Amino acid sequence: MSKDVELAKKNKSVKDRSHLKVLVVDDNAFNLQLLDDMLTKIGHNVFVARDGKRAVSICQKMRLDIIFIDIYMPEMGGYDAVRLIRKMECDRGKRTPIVAVTAETVKGTEEECLKAGMDGYIIKPVKLNELLRVLELVSKEHSSGKGLNIKEDGIKSITNNNIINLESTPILRDDPVKLKAYVKLLIEDLNNIILTMENAISNMSADELKRAAHTAKGMVKHIKNEQMLTIICDLESLANNRNINGAKKKLTGFKLEFNKIMNLV
Numbered sequence: 514m515s516k517d518v519e520l521a522k523k524n525k526s527v528k529d530r531s532h533l534k535v536l537v538v539d540d541n542a543f544n545l546q547l548l549d550d551m552l553t554k555i556g557h558n559v560f561v562a563r564d565g566k567r568a569v570s571i572c573q574k575m576r577l578d579i580i581f582i583d584i585y586m587p588e589m590g591g592y593d594a595v596r597l598i599r600k601m602e603c604d605r606g607k608r609t610p611i612v613a614v615t616a617e618t619v620k621g622t623e624e625e626c627l628k629a630g631m632d633g634y635i636i637k638p639v640k641l642n643e644l645l646r647v648l649e650l651v652s653k654e655h656s657s658g659k660g661l662n663i664k665e666d667g668i669k670s671i672t673n674n675n676i677i678n679l680e681s682t683p684i685l686r687d688d689p690v691k692l693k694a695y696v697k698l699l700i701e702d703l704n705n706i707i708l709t710m711e712n713a714i715s716n717m718s719a720d721e722l723k724r725a726a727h728t729a730k731g732m733v734k735h736i737k738n739e740q741m742l743t744i745i746c747d748l749e750s751l752a753n754n755r756n757i758n759g760a761k762k763k764l765t766g767f768k769l770e771f772n773k774i775m776n777l778v
Contacts, residue, residue, distance in 0.1 A: 532556055532557055532558060533557045533558070533578035533579060533648060533651060534557075534558050534560070534575070534576070534577045534578045535552050535557050535558065535559050535560070535577065535578060535579050535580070535581065535648075536559075536560045536561070536562065536568060536571060536572070536577050536579075536580045536581070536582075537549055537552065537559060537560070537561050537562070537580075537581050537582075538561070538562045538563075538564070538565065538567075538568040538580065538581065538582040538583060538586070538591070538594070539563070539582075539583040539586070539614065540563050540564055540583065540586040540587060540728070541583070541702060541728055541731065541732065542698060542702055543695070543698050543699050543702045543732055543735070544583070544614075544637065544731060544732070545561055545563070546695070546698060547638075547639075547695070547735075548581060548614070548639065548644075549561055550691075551639070551641065551644060552644075552648075555645070555648075557648070560575075560577070563586075564586045564587060564588040564589055565582075565586055565588060565589030565590055565591060565593055565594030565597075566588050566589045566594070568580070568582060568589075568594050568598070569589070569594050569597045569598060569601075572598050572601065572609070573601065576605075576607065576609070577609050578609070578610075578651055579609065579610045579611070579612065579647075579648070579651045580598075580609055580610070580611045580612070581612050581614050582594065582595065582611060582612070582613060582614065582631075583613075583614055583615060584613055584615045584626075585615075585724055585727050585728070587724075591613055591615075591629070591631075592625065592629040595611055595629045595630045595631055596629055596630060598611070598630070599630040610632050610650075610651050611630065611631045611632055612631065612632060612633055612634060612635060612647060613626045613631050613633070613634035613635070614634070614635055614637060614639060615634055615636065615637060615731070616636070616637045616727060616730045616731030616734065622634060635647065637731040637734055638731075638734045638735050699732060699735060699736070700774070700775065702732060703729065703732055703733075703771060704771075706725050706728055706729045706732070707729075707764070707767070707768060707771065709721070709725040710722055710725045710726060710729070710748075710760075710764055711764065713725060714757055714760065714761050714764065717757055719752050719753075719755040719757060722748075722752040722757070722760055723749060723752035723753055726745055726748045726749035726752050726760075727749055729745050729767075730742070730745045730746060730749055733745050736774065738770055738773070738774065740770050741767060741770040741771070741774075744763055744766050744767045744770065745763075745767055747763050748760050748763040748764060748767060751763060
């Protein structure tokens with residue numbers, strides 16, 4: 514049985530079972546729009562927030578079936594937001610499944626997520642079959658003291674494009690108009706992040722540089738350019754070690770690769 518048929522059957526199964534109220538929290542417009550479209554396409558009601566404070570506010574006003582939340586965001590990050598949400602839930606008596614969506618793959622990430630009160634985490638770029646499996650667990654009212662059984666499960670690339678890696682975004686396969694819009698949004702966001710990293714280097718702000726590099730890393734995983742991913746991972750590591758000069762050199766290389774992408778548009 515082909516992957517497409519398998520995903521279609523899972524898709525239908527989730528649709529038939531329940532229309533969930535899903536909150537997606539991410540400060541990056543590209544990532545937010547992508548998850549919004551994926552979830553809406555498979556029949557769920559999606560609410561969005563650009564930071565942790567807004568997410569907490571939404572949770573105060575309504576009951577949700579599941580929350581997908583980024584870890585590193587301005588104003589309030591995912592860890593702090595989830596701690597506040599869990600505190601609110603103590604009075605309500607209802608626990609909402611919360612799944613971190615992050616580009617972070619370092620040792621200890623899962624432990625930090627669970628410690629903050631999350632049920633698990635999935636890695637960016639989010640794969641459709643992984644998303645469907647998490648939603649199916651929630652639809653079945655899956656409950657466990659160990660949290661949701663979330664593990665990464667890859668799928669093969671189903672199409673080809675000069676810029677976007679569609680491995681995790683099959684919703685764009687037959688929609689060239691939407692694909693073009695995503696490419697434009699991705700480039701605009703990356704350009705803004707590059708400006709943020711340049712500003713952080715000028716201000717010798719390692720913390721700001723690390724946050725921006727982490728955001729860029731999550732986005733670059735959607736691009737067919739392994740060199741960009743290698744560079745941005747190195748840049749994030751240098752920022753974490755407060756090596757601003759080393760990071761500055763890496764940013765120059767990153768911008769060169771970014772310009773190659775621009776030439777394809």
